[in-house]
Every structure is written in structure tokens, then in C-alpha cells.
Amino acid sequence: MLIKSIEKFGKKILSLLESMGRAILFFLTGMMHIFTLPVQFAKIIDQTWFIGSKSIFVIILTGLFTGMVLGLQGYYSLVKVGSEAALGAAVALTLISELGPVFTAIMVTARAGSSMAAEIGIMRISEQIDALKTMHINPVRFLFSPRIIAAVISFPLLTALFDVVGIIGGFISGSIMLGINQHVYMDTVIQSIKIHDINLGFYKAFAFAVVTTTICCYRGYYTHLYSGFGARGVSLSTTNAVVQSCISIFVFDYIITFFWI
Amino acid sequence: MNKRKIEFYVGLFVSIGILCTGYLFIVLGEISLVRDKQYQVYAFFTSVSGLKTGAKIEMVGVQIGTVSKVSIDKERLLAKVEFRIDKNIELSEDVIASVKTSGIIGQKYIDILPGGSDIMIEPGEEIFNTESSLDIESLVRKFIFNTENK
Amino acid sequence: MTIPLIQFIDVSKSFGASPVLKGLNLSIYTGEIIVVIGKSGTGKSVLLKHIIGLVQQDSGQILIEGKPLSQLSAVDRKSFYRKLSYMFQDNALFDFMSIYDNIALPLMEDSIFPKHQVKKKVLERMEQLGLIGIEEKFPAQLSGGMRKRVALARALVIDPKIVLFDEPTTGLDPVRKKKVHSMIQEYQKKFEFTAVIVSHDIPEIFNVAQRIAMLDEGTIKFEGSKKDILDSHSKILNDFIEGKDV
Structure with a gap:
């Protein structure tokens, strides 16, 4: 009984190590093939369109409402200590670095x-994927490398868009709806943001791009190993990919902030 | 979706993104695109408690620069603060730099009291006259001691 | 006696705990059409995947013109694989690429051919297979039969010496089936490649086959010409052909 459970535990650790190694190798292969010629221009453009351009609308919407709720919430918190003038700073700082x-x-x-x-x-x-192999095409290079480049291009740009739209959202709820002087709002935004905070935000965007793309592509690529063949397997991999990506976003967010400050 | 449309949308996306990035860095981050609009001087303080990199430097209430570095001088055990001052502002050698607080809970900043001397401080030189952070605790203690002595 | 082009000697392979191939022996000769029949799940696709290198055997050897594949130099192995092409059961066309790009893919990524030559070759194959006019369409917009032909065009565009067909007629109606069969026969004659076909279409496939091998329980139970099959009194073979459950 005891031996069996130890055996089971050991097996679990081994398979965990195995899949970790597999993921790292997958990542490294993809990174390496970014630099093998010819550059896969058409695919990078396609993926940038898919990851970046098609996200603009979603990002504007979420950014706007995030900024507006920050303005609203921040106003009622700050007004209690009588420093609602600092609303711009509060909105901009939380948006840009976090x-x-x-x-x-x-x-x-x-x-x-x-x-x-x-x-x-x-x-x-x-x-x-097997078909690619029979055509002597490296599937990791073909599928993963263009996606990671496109993500590394798209994430920081979308983040910048989110920040700007969010600051406007805060302006709408803070200045237009709650009546904080608009010059005070913009002034505190400009005063409070330091290059340091902006850099932090962009480093995070880069890290998230690499991490989430790797996890999502890896989960899809090795669907057959973890979830089996079939539609069920794909749906399971997709769920896992999204959940694990979101978890790693929060974990990496903490780690980067911790080392930055 | 046809290829040219995709390319158009990618182009649009990238330009919007770069515009926003540019706005963040240039307007909010205050990166000066043209270098050397400022020059550097430094000063020693006995205490700069609460003063951070990037803090404002004001003269008669107008911002004229920022604090670029706060470090400790190991030999003299004083705080060494480096200032970046706008090029068009010239400081005479008898100005007084003091650490001040804006508002009650506000941030620390440097106030520079104009001097009257004809000799100007060259870039890279030191401001000799400084006043350190006002330490409320020690002020209170002083006040209490004074009343006890009476 | 001629040396077989590809020869399996005692090849065994298992996935996890379940064995798929158990000491399989099979010879494939240059220029022939050999059909592998057998029940589903007996490892027919695995057999093909051994040839093209998608799967490695656990034990035994695969000889290429008398030399073990595992002992070939990297250059020789590469040049052998370049002569191969594989047509997948579900076509395995790329949804995100146009028909033209799909067919051109095996040529593009090798980047041995200049662009105009690629175009010439692709259009030539498309014309031969009656696919002209759909270059800009996507696989999802085509019928099943068309997709099959696109897959065939992609398999043939590199002028392969050996083509492996993994159930080329699944999901097609009898008329289309016949068409695919005659297509294979026709192009095999035209391009003189060696064809290895895994199929369930009994007895139609016998008209295509020059030789037939039957795979059951991980080994080849029968190997011979169409005449041999009809003459044989092997129980397993006859049961399978007549569709009886063993």
C-alpha cells in the first residue's frame, strides 16, 4: 500500500519533469527557428493580424471600462481622505504598471x-503535423515561431493601447462625470508616471507574450500526449492552455514586479 | 480575408500601437527626444529622507529640472544628489538647495533659492549651500527640550 | 532475384503496453502497386509511418535496397525521404492556406526550386488532376472528392519515387472510389512510382493491386498476387474478404 503510493508519487514527479523538459525544448526549438532562414514573413503578418489587429476592438472596450471603473472607484476612495485631486495618478499608475x-x-x-x-x-x-514532417518541414518552426514573433509584436502595442484608452476612461468618469478639473487630472497623470513604470509595463507585456504563446502552442502541439486524439482531446487542451496561461500571467506578474521594485 | 486587407489591418494596428507607445513614453514618461536640453549639477545633504529619483526641482515655484540620482557618499557619509537642470536656467554659485515637502502627505522635492552672485555654476559642479529634509520628529523633540529648560 | 526496394524484417512496435506490430516481414518491390489489407486497428497506418520515418521500430530492421535504414548516412537517408510522399487518410490539408499554397508547400519549404518553376510544377499537377480554377480557394470550400484530389496533387508534386496511400478512399461514394482507384493506377503508370496502399475496399482494390498483403495481429498473414488470393484457402483471409467476424 505504502510502496504503491510512493511509486505513484514518483511516477507523477517523473512525468511532471518530463513534460517540463518537453515544454522547455519546445520553447527553445521555436526560439531557435526564429533565426533560421528564410524568414516566414507571410505567416508573421497573418498571425499579427490575428493576434493584434483583431484584438483592437476588445482591448479598446475592456481598456475603456477598466479605466472608467478605476476612476469611479478611485474617486470615492480618495474623496474620503480628501485627495481626489490625485485621481489621475492613481488611475494611470495602476493601469500602466499593473x-x-x-x-x-x-x-x-x-x-x-x-x-x-x-x-x-x-x-x-x-x-x-505529421504531414508537415513528411514534407521535411519542421512543424515547430512552421507553427510556433511565427506565432511567438507576432505575439511579441502585438502584446506591447496592445498594452500601450489599453493604457491610453484606460487613462481616457478614467478621465471620462473622473473629470467629465464626477467633475475633477480636467487639467488637474491630466497633470497628475503626467506628473506621477515615471519612465520606470512604463518600462515595467512593457517588460511585463513581453514576458506575457512569450509565456502565453508558448503554453498555448505547446498544449495544442502535444494534444495527443495529454488529452488523447479526438475532439474531446482538443477541447481539453484548449481549456488547459487558457487556464495555465492565465495562472502563469499572474505568477509572472508577481515575480517581475518583485524583482523590479 | 484577402491578403491586402490583412496587410492593411496589420499596418493600421501597428501604427495605432506605436502611437500609443509613443504617447506613453514621450508625454507621460517625459523622455526628451532631443538630448542635452539639461545639464547636470550635484549637491550634498545631511539627510534627504523621502526624496526619490525623478523628484521635481523648483525655483520660485516653477519646475526647472528633476533629481536624476540619489546616492550616499561613503567617505563623507552624506547624501549625494544629482540634479538635471534645464539648459536655459543658469544658477549662480550662492543658490541654496533645500529638500521640501509639497502638501501634508505629499512628495519631497528640491527647492532652489536664487542667489545674487555673478559667478555661475558650470555643468558638473557642486551646489555648496544646502538645507536638508525637515524632520518633524526632531523639531518636536527640540521644542520639548526647549520648554523643559526654561 | 531482385533486391526489394523496401524490406521489413522482424519489425516489432508497441505503443505503451499494447503491441501493434509483432515481428512483421514484408517486401516491397520497385515499381509495383502493393495493397495492404487488414482489419482496422491492426497497425496498417503504423506500417506506412515506419517507412516514412514518423515512427521508429522497437526491434527488427527496415532495409532500403538491401541496406538497413538505421545505418544509412544522414545524406542518404535524407535523399531517400525526399523520394517519398505520403497521402494521409484525412488528406491533412492546411485550412489556413489556399489550395495553391497547399500544393506548393512541399516545394516551397525545401526552397530548392525558384519561384517560377514551383508555379509551373504546381499548375501542371493541378491541370492533370482537373483542379484548375480553384487556386485561391481554401480546403474548407471544396467537396470531399476535390480535397482528395488536392491531397493527391500535393503528394505527387515532388515527383516522388514511392507514394504511400493511407486509405485513400475513406469517406467517398462508390463512384468517387472508383475514380480515385483509377487515378492512382493511371498516375502510377504515368509517373512510374512505387505505390503502397492501405485499403479496406475489398474487392475493388484488387483491380488496382499487383500484389496484396494481409496484416493481422501484427504480422503479415498472407502475401501474394490477386490470383494467389482467390486460390488460397487461408481461413483468415477468406473470412476477412467475405466480411465474417473472426
């Missing part, structure tokens, strides 16, 4: 990451 990168990454994962996992997973179960 909420901007995190919310953007989560929204893009929900939109593009899930479909990456599903698409690659379906390619796996319908033997398209």
Missing part, C-alpha cells in the same frame, strides 16, 4: 491563445 499588461494578456489569451491551442491541436489530430 492592470494594462495583465488585462491585455488575459484578453488576448482568451481570444487568440485559445484558438491557437485549438487550431494546432486539430492539426495534430488530423495528422497535419
Whole structure:
């Protein structure tokens, strides 16, 4: 009984190590193939369209409402201590160094990451990945490398968009609706934000791009190993991809903030 | 979706993104695109408690620069503060730099009291006259001691 | 006696705890059409995947023109794989690419051919297979039969010496089935490749086959010409052909 459970535990650890190694190798192969010629321009453009351009609307909506709720919530908290003039600073700081990168990454994962996992997973179960191999095409280079480049381009730009729209959202609820002087609002925004905070936000966006794309592509690519063949397997991989991506976004967010400050 | 449309939307997305990034860095981050609009001087303080990199430097209530570095001078055991002052502001050598607080819970900043000397401080030189942070605790203690002595 | 192009010697392979191939022996000769029949799940696809290198055997050897595949130099192995092409059961076309790009893919990624030559080759194959006019469409917009032909065009675009067909007629109606069969026959004659076909279409496939091998329980139970099959009195074979459950 005891031996059996120890055995089971050991097996679990071994398989965990195995899949960790597999994920790291997958990541490294993909990174390496970014630099093998010829550059896969058409695919990078396609993926940037899919990850970036198609997310603009979602990001504007979420950014606007996040900013507005920050303005509203912040106003009623700050008014208690009589420093509602600092609203701009509060909104901008939380957005730029924290909420901007995190919310953007989560929204893009929900939109593009899930479909990456599903698409690659379906390619796996319908033997398209095998077909690539029979044509002497490296599937990791073909599928993963363009996506990671596109994500690294898209995430920071979308984050910047989210930040700007969010600051406008805060302006709408704080200044237009609650009547804080608009010059005071913009002034505190400009005064409070330091280059340091902006850099932090962008470093986070980069890290989230790499982490979520890797997890989503990896889950799709190895669908057959973890969830089996079939539609069920793909749906399971997609769910796992999104959940694990979101968890890692929060974990990495903490780690980066911890080392930055 | 046809190829040219995709390319158009990617172009649009990237330009919107770069515009926003530019706005963040240039307007909010206050990166000066043109270098050397400012020059550097430094000063020693006995205490700069609460003063941070990036804090404002004001003269007669107008911002003229920022604090670029706060460090400790190991030999003299004083705080060494480096200032970046706008090029068009010239400081005479008898100005007084003091650490001040804006508002009650507000941030620390540096106030520079104009001097009257004809000799100007060159970039990279030191401001000699400084006043350190006002330490409310020690003020209170002083006040109490004074009343006891009476 | 001629040396077989591809020869399986005592090849065994298991996935996890379940064995799929158990000491399989099979010879494939240059220029022939050999059909592998057998029940579903007996490892027919696995057999094909051994040839193209998607699966490695646990034990035994695969000889290529008398030399073990595992002992070939990297260059020789590569040049062998370049002669191979594989047509997948579900076509395995890429949804996100146009028909033209799909067919051109095996040529593009190798980047041995200049662009105009690629175009010439692709259009030539498309014309031969009656696919002209759909270059810009996507696989999802085509019928099942069309997709099959696109897959065939993709398999043939590299001028392969050996083509492996994994159930080329699944999901097609009898008329289309016949068409695919005659297509294989026709192009095999035209391009003189060696064809290995895994199929369930009994007895139609016998008209295509020059030789037939029957796979059951991980080994080849029968190997011979169509005449041999009809003459044979092997119980398993006859039961399978007549569709009886063993």
C-alpha cells in the first residue's frame, strides 16, 4: 500500500519533469527557428493580424471600462481622505504598471491563445503535423515561431493601447462625470508616471507574450500526449492552455514586479 | 480575408500601437527626444529622507529640472544628489538647495533659492549651500527640550 | 532475384503496453502497386509511418535496397525521404492556406526550386488532376472528392519515387472510389512510382493491386498476387474478404 503510493508519487514527479523538459525544448526549438532562414514573413503578418489587429476592438472596450471603473472607484476612495485631486495618478499608475499588461494578456489569451491551442491541436489530430514532417518541414518552426514573433509584436502595442484608452476612461468618469478639473487630472497623470513604470509595463507585456504563446502552442502541439486524439482531446487542451496561461500571467506578474521594485 | 486587407489591418494596428507607445513614453514618461536640453549639477545633504529619483526641482515655484540620482557618499557619509537642470536656467554659485515637502502627505522635492552672485555654476559642479529634509520628529523633540529648560 | 526496394524484417512496435506490430516481414518491390489489407486497428497506418520515418521500430530492421535504414548516412537517408510522399487518410490539408499554397508547400519549404518553376510544377499537377480554377480557394470550400484530389496533387508534386496511400478512399461514394482507384493506377503508370496502399475496399482494390498483403495481429498473414488470393484457402483471409467476424 505504502510502496504503491510512493511509486505513484514518483511516477507523477517523473512525468511532471518530463513534460517540463518537453515544454522547455519546445520553447527553445521555436526560439531557435526564429533565426533560421528564410524568414516566414507571410505567416508573421497573418498571425499579427490575428493576434493584434483583431484584438483592437476588445482591448479598446475592456481598456475603456477598466479605466472608467478605476476612476469611479478611485474617486470615492480618495474623496474620503480628501485627495481626489490625485485621481489621475492613481488611475494611470495602476493601469500602466499593473492592470494594462495583465488585462491585455488575459484578453488576448482568451481570444487568440485559445484558438491557437485549438487550431494546432486539430492539426495534430488530423495528422497535419505529421504531414508537415513528411514534407521535411519542421512543424515547430512552421507553427510556433511565427506565432511567438507576432505575439511579441502585438502584446506591447496592445498594452500601450489599453493604457491610453484606460487613462481616457478614467478621465471620462473622473473629470467629465464626477467633475475633477480636467487639467488637474491630466497633470497628475503626467506628473506621477515615471519612465520606470512604463518600462515595467512593457517588460511585463513581453514576458506575457512569450509565456502565453508558448503554453498555448505547446498544449495544442502535444494534444495527443495529454488529452488523447479526438475532439474531446482538443477541447481539453484548449481549456488547459487558457487556464495555465492565465495562472502563469499572474505568477509572472508577481515575480517581475518583485524583482523590479 | 484577402491578403491586402490583412496587410492593411496589420499596418493600421501597428501604427495605432506605436502611437500609443509613443504617447506613453514621450508625454507621460517625459523622455526628451532631443538630448542635452539639461545639464547636470550635484549637491550634498545631511539627510534627504523621502526624496526619490525623478523628484521635481523648483525655483520660485516653477519646475526647472528633476533629481536624476540619489546616492550616499561613503567617505563623507552624506547624501549625494544629482540634479538635471534645464539648459536655459543658469544658477549662480550662492543658490541654496533645500529638500521640501509639497502638501501634508505629499512628495519631497528640491527647492532652489536664487542667489545674487555673478559667478555661475558650470555643468558638473557642486551646489555648496544646502538645507536638508525637515524632520518633524526632531523639531518636536527640540521644542520639548526647549520648554523643559526654561 | 531482385533486391526489394523496401524490406521489413522482424519489425516489432508497441505503443505503451499494447503491441501493434509483432515481428512483421514484408517486401516491397520497385515499381509495383502493393495493397495492404487488414482489419482496422491492426497497425496498417503504423506500417506506412515506419517507412516514412514518423515512427521508429522497437526491434527488427527496415532495409532500403538491401541496406538497413538505421545505418544509412544522414545524406542518404535524407535523399531517400525526399523520394517519398505520403497521402494521409484525412488528406491533412492546411485550412489556413489556399489550395495553391497547399500544393506548393512541399516545394516551397525545401526552397530548392525558384519561384517560377514551383508555379509551373504546381499548375501542371493541378491541370492533370482537373483542379484548375480553384487556386485561391481554401480546403474548407471544396467537396470531399476535390480535397482528395488536392491531397493527391500535393503528394505527387515532388515527383516522388514511392507514394504511400493511407486509405485513400475513406469517406467517398462508390463512384468517387472508383475514380480515385483509377487515378492512382493511371498516375502510377504515368509517373512510374512505387505505390503502397492501405485499403479496406475489398474487392475493388484488387483491380488496382499487383500484389496484396494481409496484416493481422501484427504480422503479415498472407502475401501474394490477386490470383494467389482467390486460390488460397487461408481461413483468415477468406473470412476477412467475405466480411465474417473472426
